[in-house]
Amino acid sequence: MSEVDRSAVADLLGVLAYAELTAFDRLAEDARLAPTLAGRAALARMAAAEIGHHVRLTDRLTELGVEPAGAMAPFVSALDAFHEGTRPSTWLEGLVKAYVGDGLATDFYREIAAFLDSDTRAIIVDSLSDAGQSEFVIDRVRRAIAREPRVGGRLALWGRRLMGEERTIDVTEWP
Amino acid sequence: MSEVDRSAVADLLGVLAYAELTAFDRLAEDARLAPTLAGRAALARMAAAEIGHHVRLTDRLTELGVEPAGAMAPFVSALDAFHEGTRPSTWLEGLVKAYVGDGLATDFYREIAAFLDSDTRAIIVDSLSDAGQSEFVIDRVRRAIAREPRVGGRLALWGRRLMGEERTIDVTEWP
Numbered sequence: 001m002s003e004v005d006r007s008a009v010a011d012l013l014g015v016l017a018y019a020e021l022t023a024f025d026r027l028a029e030d031a032r033l034a035p036t037l038a039g040r041a042a043l044a045r046m047a048a049a050e051i052g053h054h055v056r057l058t059d060r061l062t063e064l065g066v067e068p069a070g071a072m073a074p075f076v077s078a079l080d081a082f083h084e085g086t087r088p089s090t091w092l093e094g095l096v097k098a099y100v101g102d103g104l105a106t107d108f109y110r111e112i113a114a115f116l117d118s119d120t121r122a123i124i125v126d127s128l129s130d131a132g133q134s135e136f137v138i139d140r141v142r143r144a145i146a147r148e149p150r151v152g153g154r155l156a157l158w159g160r161r162l163m164g165e166e167r168t169i170d171v172t173e174w175p
Numbered sequence: 176m177s178e179v180d181r182s183a184v185a186d187l188l189g190v191l192a193y194a195e196l197t198a199f200d201r202l203a204e205d206a207r208l209a210p211t212l213a214g215r216a217a218l219a220r221m222a223a224a225e226i227g228h229h230v231r232l233t234d235r236l237t238e239l240g241v242e243p244a245g246a247m248a249p250f251v252s253a254l255d256a257f258h259e260g261t262r263p264s265t266w267l268e269g270l271v272k273a274y275v276g277d278g279l280a281t282d283f284y285r286e287i288a289a290f291l292d293s294d295t296r297a298i299i300v301d302s303l304s305d306a307g308q309s310e311f312v313i314d315r316v317r318r319a320i321a322r323e324p325r326v327g328g329r330l331a332l333w334g335r336r337l338m339g340e341e342r343t344i345d346v347t348e349w350p
Contacts, residue, residue: 018212024219028203037193037244037251041233044199044226051223054216069212076212 006064009120013061014071015079016109016127020054021072022079023047023102030094039091039140046098046133053127060123082169086162092144096155099137100162181239184295188236189246190254191284191302195229196247197254198222198277205269214266214315221273221308228302235298257344261337267319271330274312275337 027047034040058068088094106128113124145152202222209215233243263269281303288299320327 021216021219024223025203025207028200028222032200037247041196041229041243044196045230047203048199048223048226051219055220058216068216072212 005117006066009116010061010064010066010071011074012109012112012116012124013057013064013066013120014068014073015075016124017054017057017061017068018072018075018079019105020050020057020127022083023050023098024054026083026094027098030088030091030098033088033091033094035091042132042136046136049132053129056123057127060120078169082165086165088158092141092151092155093158095137095140096159097162098133099141100159101166102133104163104166180292181241184291185236185239185241185246186249187284187287187291187299188232188239188241188295189243189248190250191299192229192232192236192243193247193250193254194280195225195232195302197258198225198273199229201258201269202273205263205266205273208263208266208269210266217307217311221311224307228304231298232302235295253344257340261340263333267316267326267330268333270312270315271334272337273308274316275334276341277308279338279341 024047027043027050031040031043031047034043061068061071086097088097109124109128113121116124141155145155199222202218202225206215206218206222209218236243236246261272263272284299284303288296291299316330320330
């Protein structure tokens with residue numbers, strides 16, 4: 001791997017590793033909004049799975065001779081600002097954010113990963129694998145809408161807002 | 176296993192499973208107090224490890240035909256009250272709480288586990304295994320005291336308070 005390539009790969013692994021750490025935080029916080037103990041445990045398990053991904057990404061950084069905290073640091077403020085600006089106020093908003101946020105990020109990173117060496121690509125694609133969110137979220141959101149149809153409209157607006165915010169994450173200061 | 180035994184085992188697995196879930200919550204919250212990205216990631220990993228234990232305990236409940244949320248429910252208010260009453264106000268207090276709290280709980284549950292069937296005992300003893308806390312906590316607390324000796328006195332008082340609170344967790348309403 002050339003020095004330029006290594007630096008680009010370190011950036012990509014760094015942003016993904018920090019994204020997983022913030023996903024953990026977000027899911028751990030949302031777990032506390034859960035209306036049931038079973039829902040709380042389900043979100044806590046998803047949060048733990050994100051840390052599993054985070055560990056694989058930081059292990060790969062270490063293998064490449066890059067210090068993980070240093071690789072993550074450039075992305076902290078932009079990702080934190082996104083999460084601060086889109087803090088869910090209900091359990092259902094939290095679920096939709098997990099779904100929309102991860103979906104968009106997954107599509108984006110999967111496209112980029114196609115250009116990488118095969119070892120790094122495998123780790124990235126694996127770290128993007130669904131931690132069981134989709135099925136759980138779809139089930140809970142559908143049930144909530146069935147019980148109370150106008151919840152659907154409110155969550156659709158929330159989903160669109162998330163899409164907009166995520167597309168404008170400020171990357172101008174990224175390396 | 177007799178019906179009485181099964182019920183006692185379900186209670187023990189239930190309280191431990193909920194304790195692991197609250198340990199996850201606490202470590203996830205404390206992770207956000209971390210002064211460095213590396214410290215934050217280290218605590219998030221520990222939180223994820225607690226969920227690994229939680230999953231093993233709830234899987235065992237399911238094997239025994241007991242619904243996990245139902246087995247955890249009787250212990251929610253007492254354990255939540257303990258955590259509410261001993262919320263750390265600094266990163267170091269959080270580390271000491273993880274250390275003292277887990278240490279006491281581990282000793283207690285290990286003693287009880289000696290009376291259980293060997294399958295359940297193995298799962299419980301495994302769920303009590305150190306998720307890397309001790310080494311990390313001791314290192315960070317020692318370094319902090321070396322930098323600023325009077326931190327040691329404050330943390331010692333905090334540790335004693337935790338011991339007192341933990342010994343008086345209200346178990347009178349437990350099944």
